[in-house]
Amino acid sequence: MNTVLTLPRVGLKAELRVLACRLLSRNYAQIAAASLGKSKVWDLAEEAVKDVKTGDVILSGGFGLCGTPETLITALSKRNDVTGLTAISNNAGSGDGGLVKMLKSGQLEKLVISYLGGNKYLEQMYLDGKMSLELVPQGTLVERMRAHAAGIPAFFTPTGASTTVETGGIPIRFNAGGFKDGVMIQGNKKEFRVFDGKRYVMEPAIAGDVAFVHAWKADEAGNLVFRYVANNYNNVMARNAKLTIVEAEEIVPIGTLSPNAIHCPGIFVDRIVKCTEPKEYEILATAPPQCVSGTEDxxxxxxxxxxxxxxxxxxxxxxxxxxxxxxxxxxxxxxxxxxxxxxxxxxxxxxxxxxxxxxxxxxxxxxxxxxxxxxxxxxxxxxxxxxxxxxxxxxxxxxxxxxxxxxxxxxxxxxxxxxxxxxxxxxxxxxxxxxxxxxxxxxxxxxxxxxxxxxxxxxxxxxxxxxxxxxxxxxxxxxxxxxxxxxxxxxxxxxxxxxxxxxxxxxxxxxxxxxxxxxxxx
Missing domain, CATH: 3.40.1080.10 (Glutaconate Coenzyme A-transferase)
Structure with a gap:
């Protein structure tokens, strides 16, 4: 007589759950091990930028010299074979820092920026008709990049409505003789619409070929943490381009960074290199000594x-x-x-x-x-x-x-x-x-x-x-x-x-x- 052992239904479900958990744990472990084997870290910045090609649109993070990807800019500025670039950034740097390097190396054909500030070199090149310059309101510039990253082709904004931004009245490039010789490339005229009685202009998204990003910390999977105001444009630019290259002050193993601390997930990042260029102050402003009462001028x-x-x-x-x-x-x-x-x-x-x-x-x-x-x-x-x-x-x-x-x-x-x-x-x-x-x-x-x-x-x-x-x-x-x-x-x-x-x-x-x-x- 054959004896059949019957397990209680509750016990069977429990056994199956345990077995399933073991299989899932094994699969997750294999996935984690595989991801660890696919580190995005590159040894040299010069190697990381090797796929930048003539005519590319480069997104460059930073605000002034704060959060500027100086290591990557320096590496690219050494490549004589890459020219005709369009660089997009808040500004073009200061002194010899930032995108000024690529301007002086003759690699940049056009700048799309928000602010020149005291960059007299760039200002004079533009007024002399030696380069193209598209001026964009700061908030519109970052939103145009964020829009492309999110799959949005254009948007309407009140910024710049009824100004030269709408009419295209700011020339992008003057003729070779400079400002007095007339305009070679006119500004971009924008469509407008009225919503609830208010005027808005339509701004197209900006797509980058390559993004240069400066991060405070990055793990080998590409998760990024930015430090204080160095977040600025870096976060949005990292999400936008076909190829995102990050220079990080500190590169750590996967699992080191808390998931709660991540500003930019690794899905957006392709390559990581160690930051080697020192940080610079653009303007070191400090508190004056305490005034003695009654001595103010x-x-x-x-x-x-x-x-x-x-x-x-x-x-x-x-x-x-x-x-x-x-x-x-x-x-x-x-x-x-x-x-x-x-x-x-x-x-x-x-x-x-x-x-x-x-x-x-x-x-x-x-x-x-x-x-x-x-x-x-x-x-x-x-x-x-x-x-x-x-x-x-x-x-x-x-x-x-x-x-x-x-x-x-x-x-x-x-x-x-x-x-x-x-x-x-x-x-x-x-x-x-x-x-x-x-x-x-x-x-x-x-x-x-x-x-x-x-x-x-x-x-x-x-x-x-x-x-x-x-x-x-x-x-x-x-x-x-x-x-x-x-x-x-x-x-x-x-x-x-x-x-x-x-x-x-x-x-x-x-x-x-x-x-x-x-x-x-x-």
Whole structure:
């Protein structure tokens, strides 16, 4: 008689589960072992860039010299066989750092950037017709790269609407004789549409052939961690290109980095090399020695620039999220009312930015939008440029204070270039004025230019940064509220040392006088 052993149903299920777990564990172990055998680490940067070819579009991370892939740029600049490149970056570097190397080696045919700044070499090459230059608003530039990485061919943005960005009015290249000899390549004209009564321009995605990325840490599978503000463009660029090459300060084995710490997953990364070039400060800005009470120079404290900053500070309330442009706006924090605490946002990726650090605490990876070293306050956060401009365009900033070359009576602002003479670049200004219904845009500037000509005009004669974007103008002579919708200017305050007639004589547009007109408290 045969005996049949019958296992309880519950026990059978348990046995099967154990067996399945063992098989899965074995498979996962094999997969992990296989991945360990496929390290993305290359020994030499020169070898890692060997597949870059003439005519490629190179995405180069960094903001100023912060997070710039200097090791990879240096390696590529040594290749005489690669020319006709298009480089896309926030800016082209400074001094001999960054993409300047490839400009001087004759490898770059075109630059697509947001900001030239003080790069006189690049500015002169452009004005002399020796290279092509496409200027793109900073937030639009990073979003165009993020869009391609996400499979989106184009998008609509308010940034640049009703400006030369929309009309294609900024030439990409002048003729060989330079600016005076006419335009060889016109700017790209953009389609526009109106959504909910607001004008938007369509921007095409940017596709890169090769991305050069600087990371703080990378594991052998290509997972990346960025350090502080060096995140900037690197995160988005790493996701965009056909071939992504990373230089990392530290390369670690798989499993070393916490999954919670990863900024960019390894699926986007193809090659990794050890970073060998040293970090450089673009502007080492440090805190001044403590002033002894009563020793401040009264001439400095009473300068027109500081009077403007002191008055502008009165527009900031406790807990505000604020973005301050370069120049006079940077002085505003020195004059906040006691007890006022604010969150300073810097468009290169900081919320909770602090003052200049002591020299011994300066860090090249913690810089502001002016490329100066700064500190971080308790509660600060760091993010990449895509997130930064998302919060700016989305109207999450309470107040944005900028300088300007010109402002019109209806709130138009011009502050980024003088055609044929000064080509600083657009930077983040167009984004900062793109949502004036949610973010109060204040212009803080001297009332007249150095030659005595008015800076408040009926119509701006320089290329616009934004149309009907400014809500308030604060100068050394007066304060104006701007009715952007009706195109009217209202004088609300005047300086104690001027008359209304003097203000009229130095303002090239009509304005109304507020019934609540008062003297400026400066």
């Amino acid at each position: 009264p001439k400095i404290e009473q300068s027109s620039r500081r009077r403007i900053a002191r008055r502008a500070a009165q527009e900031i309330g406790n807990g505000f999220y604020v973005n301050l442009g370069v120049g006079i706006p940077t002085l505003v924090t020195e004059y906040l009312h006691p007890g006022i605490k604010i969150w300073l946002q810097s468009e290169n990726g900081i919320l909770g930015m602090g003052p200049f650090p002591l020299e011994e605490k300066a860090d090249p990876d913690i810089t502001n939008a002016g490329k100066e070293t700064v500190s971080l306050l308790p509660g600060a956060s760091i993010f990449d440029s895509a997130d930064s401009f998302g919060m700016i365009r989305g109207g999450h900033i309470d107040v944005s204070i900028l300088g300007a070359m010109q402002v019109s009576g209806c709130g138009d602002i011009a502050n980024f270039m003088v055609p044929g003479k000064l080509v600083k670049g657009i930077g983040g200004a167009m984004d900062l004025v793109s949502n004036p219904d949610k973010t109060k845009v204040i212009v803080a500037m001297e009332h007249c230019a150095k030659d005595g000509s008015p800076k408040i005009l009926k119509e701006c004669t320089l290329p616009l940064t934004g149309a009907r974007a400014v809500s308030q103008i604060i100068t050394d002579l007066a304060v104006f509220d701007v009715d952007r919708h009706n195109g009217e200017l209202h004088l609300t305050e005047f300086a104690p040392y001027v008359t209304i007639d003097e203000i009229r004589s130095k303002t090239s547009c009509d304005f109304n006088i507020s019934k609540d007109l008062k003297q400026m408290q400066i």
